[in-house]
Amino acid sequence: MKARVRARPAPAPKVGFVSLGCPKALVDSEHILTRLRAEGYDISPTYADADLVVVNTCGFIDSAVDESLDAIGEALHENGKVIVTGCLGAKGSVVKDAHPSVLAVTGPHATEEVMDVVHQHLPKPHDPFTDLVPAQGIKLTPKHYAYLKISEGCNHRCTFCIIPSMRGDLVSRPVGDVLQEAEHLARAGVKELLVISQDTSAYGVDVKYRTGFWKGRPVKTRMTEMVRAMSDLGVWVRLHYVYPYPHVDEVIPLMAEGKLLPYLDVPFQHASPRILKLMKRPASAENNLARIRAWREVCPDLTIRSTFIAGFPGETEAEFEELLAFLEEAELDRVGCFAYSPVEGAAANELPDPVPDEVRQERRERFMQTQEKISTRRLARKVGKEIAVLVDEVDGNRAKARSAADAPEIDGIVYVDNARWLKAGEFTQVRVTRSDEHDLFAEALNT
Numbered sequence: 062m063k064a065r066v067r068a069r070p071a072p073a074p075k076v077g078f079v080s081l082g083c084p085k086a087l088v089d090s091e092h093i094l095t096r097l098r099a100e101g102y103d104i105s106p107t108y109a110d111a112d113l114v115v116v117n118t119c120g121f122i123d124s125a126v127d128e129s130l131d132a133i134g135e136a137l138h139e140n141g142k143v144i145v146t147g148c149l150g151a152k153g154s155v156v157k158d159a160h161p162s163v164l165a166v167t168g169p170h171a172t173e174e175v176m177d178v179v180h181q182h183l184p185k186p187h188d189p190f191t192d193l194v195p196a197q198g199i200k201l202t203p204k205h206y207a208y209l210k211i212s213e214g215c216n217h218r219c220t221f222c223i224i225p226s227m228r229g230d231l232v233s234r235p236v237g238d239v240l241q242e243a244e245h246l247a248r249a250g251v252k253e254l255l256v257i258s259q260d261t262s263a264y265g266v267d268v269k270y271r272t273g274f275w276k277g278r279p280v281k282t283r284m285t286e287m288v289r290a291m292s293d294l295g296v297w298v299r300l301h302y303v304y305p306y307p308h309v310d311e312v313i314p315l316m317a318e319g320k321l322l323p324y325l326d327v328p329f330q331h332a333s334p335r336i337l338k339l340m341k342r343p344a345s346a347e348n349n350l351a352r353i354r355a356w357r358e359v360c361p362d363l364t365i366r367s368t369f370i371a372g373f374p375g376e377t378e379a380e381f382e383e384l385l386a387f388l389e390e391a392e393l394d395r396v397g398c399f400a401y402s403p404v405e406g407a408a409a410n411e412l413p414d415p416v417p418d419e420v421r422q423e424r425r426e427r428f429m430q431t432q433e434k435i436s437t438r439r440l441a442r443k444v445g446k447e448i449a450v451l452v453d454e455v456d457g458n459r460a461k462a463r464s465a466a467d468a469p470e471i472d473g474i475v476y477v478d479n480a481r482w483l484k485a486g487e488f489t490q491v492r493v494t495r496s497d498e499h500d501l502f503a504e505a506l507n508t
């Protein structure tokens with residue numbers, strides 16, 4: 062009698078992955094990685110071990126284009142089989158001109174197209190172990206926080222930005238899908254959800270705030286209703302890229318009630334009405350100072366983060382000083398500033414009176430010096446207070462943590478002493494003992 066020999070399963074095909082760019086690109090990467098794992102592909106940590114490599118690119122500013130082209134070159138050199146996706150892919154023939162041997166080029170949020178090309182060059186394994194994929198998908202962020210993308214694209218046409226030409230007009234995800242993803246993430250142990258999009262306050266405009274369903278109950282496709290539903294999940298919910306439209310006022314009471322993190326990331330970009338008009342910024346006609354004051358009256362603990370551009374074409378010294386005066390008056394907590402950098406294809410490049418490069422840089426430095434003093438002052442007010450933090454990592458007796466005022470990667474850190482018993486991903490109470498320009502120093506309580 063012949064013995065039956067069970068065939069050994071063939072090793073799973075391996076895909077290398079390089080993810081560049083902003084949190085929105087990171088979410089695209091997570092979707093592609095989730096699909097790859099769901100179909101039974103392995104993810105290879107090295108180029109040499111991979112059967113092919115996917116490079117998710119960024120094309121926002123010239124340095125990002127260079128970084129993306131270098132990454133593609135390296136992957137081609139080390140591996141030879143490369144699929145390019147992401148924002149740079151949407152910029153015409155830039156990739157093909159620099160690297161004609163890539164297998165394919167797609168634009169951003171193109172999971173299906175990327176998967177089609179992967180299937181052509183690396184056939185799908187016969188028996189995918191779909192149960193290996195956790196319900197929340199594959200995450201590139203540490204397990205206790207996750208980015209949650211609620212929409213794609215943007216209906217605005219800011220003159221310095223080429224994102225709408227790369228990512229198209231606003232397309233909101235169905236509110237039921239967003240809330241289900243949020244629920245999966247919370248169940249999987251995520252403690253903080255970072256809500257992202259190009260324009261979070263515009264969520265649902267494209268579908269006329271259609272009513273969707275979550276857990277059998279109706280929920281409007283609209284920022285306020287979505288975050289109110291999310292607040293039932295018992296995790297931190299942090300809002301990014303919110304423009305100061307009047308309806309943003311509706312979420313501030315939720316923050317004051319502790320249902321939503323008292324944190325708003327509002328990219329103001331400038332304070333001079335003329336420059337905001339030249340920039341074609343959404344909500345540029347709003348009285349932002351009055352709005353900030355009103356928000357703080359309702360929610361005194363509110364942290365406001367923003368970004369600005371110094372040296373936009375046509376900006377005069379007086380207009381720049383108007384921006385500095387706004388900064389002093391608004392006392393924002395967290396601020397980033399870029400010296401204007403012309404992005405290929407942006408309408409602002411055609412504006413008259415460009416500001417010389419050295420003036421742009423000098424204005425940026427003055428801006429940051431002003432903000433540093435404001436930030437130091439605001440953080441010093443927290444010394445002696447007890448605050449809740451989420452622990453990111455522990456090293457011996459010291460932990461790195463973040464408070465409600467600190468988004469990961471971009472804001473400050475709370476360095477916690479007496480932290481031996483803490484674990485990454487847990488909430489704890491600390492007492493603030495000291496502060497500097499950006500960070501807080503604290504002692505753990507209850508240890």
Ligand code: SF4
Nearest residue numbers: 215217219222224259
């Ligand atoms: S709001 Fe303006 S800066 Fe933001 S993505 Fe849309 S066009 Fe670009």
